[in-house]
Amino acid sequence: MSDMSADKSITSGFENEAGFSDYYALLKPRVMSLVVFTAFVGLMVAPVPVHPFLAFVSILFIALGGGASGALNMWYDHDIDAKMKRTMNRPIPAGKVTKEEAFGLGCALSGISCILLALTANIFAGLFLAFTIFFYVVIYTMWLKRLTPQNIVIGGAAGAFPPMIGWAVATGGVSIESVLMFMITFMWTPPHFWSLALFTKTDYADADVPMLTVTHGREATRKHIFAYTLPLAVVTLGIAATSIGGWSYLIVSIILNALFIRGGWQILRRDDAAAEADDYKAERSYFKLSLLYLFLHFSALLLEAALKSFGWGGF
Amino acid sequence: MDLKVEHEMHKRRFSRNAGLGFVLVGLVVLVFGITIVKVRMIGNVPEAYNAAAGLPTAEAGE
Structure with a gap:
């Protein structure tokens, strides 16, 4: 036996051992960035x-709570993650982290983040974070994700809570402004993901996850996208009339909504044959616009808050 | 004989341990910081204690 083979035989059982980055990946860092940004805006306005x-x-603990939800989601969904190309390299299906470790990490971080947020800010904010984790893990992941094609809508609600928690950190409660901030992300998530589903080859069907494009067809998905775009416009424009809105927000919102409704209309008016002819140009541009739409709406709210601190802003 | 002491596995374990160490130290620093800020926000503790106990405070004693 050579030295080289001896070395390999000793360490062969540890080659798939997890590094720190694998545990970090369990927290879904990209989702956390949305949580941090919207919670920050909710707190600042x-x-x-x-x-x-x-x-x-407080923002750090809200992000940690979001990360804990991600770890618990990966724990429960390890079977379907292994079947889909997009998720098969996640730490559990890749064999780096066991599902028990992910469960333990998720539970520990949930407890730490909720208790420390309650101590740092107030009890209500801590309980709200606990409810958000419960909603995402139990209501969405365990119950409705595999049951209904409206799963995106339910998941969108879980992702929409952070600005309300940010607001609760400052005020200790809920108000019409924070509910409307929740409604932005809630109403925005379905058309955002359904437009993505139209131009990407997803393998949700292999994993037995009902997606609207599969269960109700692509034409119905196009109708749903446009149908969500209209009430989303009402919600986002309605915020302008509240205490956190103002002229600059209103102008940004009018422009973005005009573009978004136009994009939704273009998606509604065409079929898959037309879409394939130009490689889903309208769907792709609508998806890109949706990213900008959310970011700029929350940025405009932040701008209004900054202007108000100088005595400007508002109407 | 060329024995390799440092294996890729050791680097990975070091990164995991160092990462966890930073996280734990960070948590201690955060909790310490929260304590300092919260105590400062409470204000003068003996004054608050005197007021609660019905004893004369600096303001009332003037």
Whole structure:
């Protein structure tokens, strides 16, 4: 036996051992970035000032709670993650992390994030974060994701709570402004994901996850996309009339909604034959616009808050 | 004989341990910071204690 083979025989059982980055990947970092940004906006636009350090730590714990949900989602969905190309390289199906480890990490981080948020900000914010984790893991992941093609709508609700938690950190409660901020992401998520589903070859069917494009067809998906675009416009424009809105927000929202409704209309008016002819140009541009749509709406709210601190902003 | 002491596995384990170490130290720093900020927000503790106990405070004593 050579030295080289001896070395391999000793370590062969550990070659798939997880590094720190594999545990970090369990927390779904890309989803966390959306959570951080929207929770930050929710906290900054609230009428009650928060100590900068407590604000920073609160956002960190909200992000940690979001990460805990991600780990628990990967724990429960390890079977379907292994069947889909997009998710088969996640730490559990790749064999780097066991599902028990993911479950333990998710539970521990859930407890730590909720308790420390309650101590840092207030009890209500801590309970709200706990409810969000429960909603995402139990209501969405365990119950409805594999049951209904409206799963995106339910999942979108879980992703829409962070600005409300940010607002609760500052105010200790809920108000019409925070509910409307929730409604932005809630109404935005379905058309965003369904437009993606139209131009990507997803393998949800192999994993027995009902997706609207498969269960109701692509034409119905096009109708759904346009149908969500209209009430989304009402919600986003409605925020302009609240205490966190103003002229700059209103102008940004009118432009974005005009473009978004136009994009939704283009998707509605064409069929798959036309879409394939130009490689789903309208669907792709609608998807890209949707990313900008969400980011710019929350950025405009942040701008309004900044302007108000100088005595400008509002109407 | 060329024995390799440092295997890729060791690097990975080091990264995991170092990462966990940073996370734990970070958590301690955060909790310490929260404590400092919260205590400062409460204000003068003996004054608050005196007021709660019905004892004369600096303001009332003037």
